[in-house]
Amino acid sequence: MSDMLDLDRWKPAPFLPDADARDGSLVFVVATLCFLACLTALAVLASDRAARGWTQQLTGEATVIVRPKANETPDSAAARAAETLAGVPGVAEARALEKEKAEALIAPWLGEETDLSDLPIPRLVAVVLSPENPADTKTMNLALRSQGLDASVDDHSVWMKDIERGASLARWIGMAVFALIATAAGAVVAFATRAGLAARHEVVEVLHLSGAEDAFIARLFQARFARMAAIAGLFGAAGAAIMGALLRLLGGGSGLTPVLPIAWTDLLAVTPAPLAAGLVAAVAARLTAQSIIRGLQ
Template sequence: MNEARPPASSRPAEAAEPPLPANLRRNAPLVPTDSAASRALAAVIAILTFLAALCAGAAEIAVSSAGQWQGSVAQEVTIQVRPSAGRDIEADVKRAEAIARAHTGIVGARVFSKTESERLLEPWLGSGLDLSDLPVPRLIALTLPPDARPDLATLRSALTEALPGVASLDDHALWLQRLSVMANTLAGIGIGVVALVLIATGLAVVFATRGAMAGNREVVEVLHFVGADDAYIAKAFQSRFFRLGLRGGALGAGAALLVCGAAGLAARMWRSGPAGEEIAALFGTFQIGWQGYAVIVMIGAIASVVTALVSRVTVRHFLR
């Protein structure tokens, strides 16, 4: 005979599992991203990214301006006709102009008058001087085609044969070389500064990672105790620091984009006056193209990647 069982409602309820004490509960992630130290690191990364992006933008503007100067200088050569005793300078100038116009590949020729040639010396000698008694050479500016370069050696030989010791051709090769060296130097300086800023970012991440490891030493030991390997712990730190780097890189790159855009807008407003045109002719337009904006975005992404990689390497080295 089966024994009667008490109804389910009368059974004693199973004892519920007691909650962990408050001092043993951990609701925060392994590497907090909202702590004061994390926010400070994100701010440092944002500032360094901003400086690196501005430096890269300035280098891009300088290289672009140098390229424009090179293009302008390369499309023009100059014939210099020197006064000589017993010779008619005006006749020599006309003969040199005729030889230049007859040469294949010369688009145009502009003869500078005696007054215009003397005015070119004012930046060095000052204004108000009487240069009529000085043997100021006369200049002829020759315009070259933009897509081809004529045989200037043949033109130089023709001028030397027709006007020996009087006429000479200057192809501005020295100025082109100097502009090329200046552009390469500015580009190298920009790359060097960006590299130094990224190194500084890596060093800041190293110190922040070691501080986070020291502050979470007990948690790391527990993870080791339950079987977590170094790769798992390093991945956790890498993920958190990558988010910090992404936040800081995005803020720094975004601020740099806003500054460059505002500088371009201000430059367009400057060019409305004669002073702005002179500044633009000397120093460029202070505007970066899409390549410059792409470089700024890339610097922000590189800062995030550097933060993640450096944190992972630091954690692996710390756990050894």
């Protein structure tokens, strides 16, 4: 190739060298961390949805224990209680459970050898409450008492608190793990950016000593590394979205498992990842360039 130059066709070379193998590893590391962060975000959303599902399910139902009086059979007492409750405002449905069902519920506590027919098993009424304006325990108890029924309403409030506490804990743990991974991703992006820029220390020096303003140099590196990290973030986010979509598709209506139900809209949560990675890299590159320049002054 001739070393003579066609002046008319000459175009200025970029101030910074083209991407090289070091940049490849930076892209890989950032993409992997973004993938993990996005996947965690999806898991957090799914666990939050699951937790909300559990509590909604419990708050929408109540169980009534009916103890028959001497002059009444258990079946008729349960039927009367169900009929009474069905008329209470805020109750969507009240259904007396069959004797077998009540026995089946109590059997695990007493063991298979026990003859349940000898025991006065109370009958149960399953109540489904209206979601808009659910009836409270007091109203239902009053209604039952007014009909001369010996019954008690269990609105699950005793263990609802435990469930809510458990759901809230799961939610916070998920968010904490996400925060941890997102912070680690940010730190790695910043660290990898610093390493990449430090490797081009000589370019910073030459530009500086040739009279380039500090902001000009910082902008060059900022733009380069922000673009690189944003592309890596895009790869990571796309990978996590594909993984989320697969889990959703494989699991049918409720996602991979009802414990972690993923919705299609959850996949949108990965969209800020490229921007966030780009921003972190831009800030890291700017700070690193400034610190290198300060070292030259």
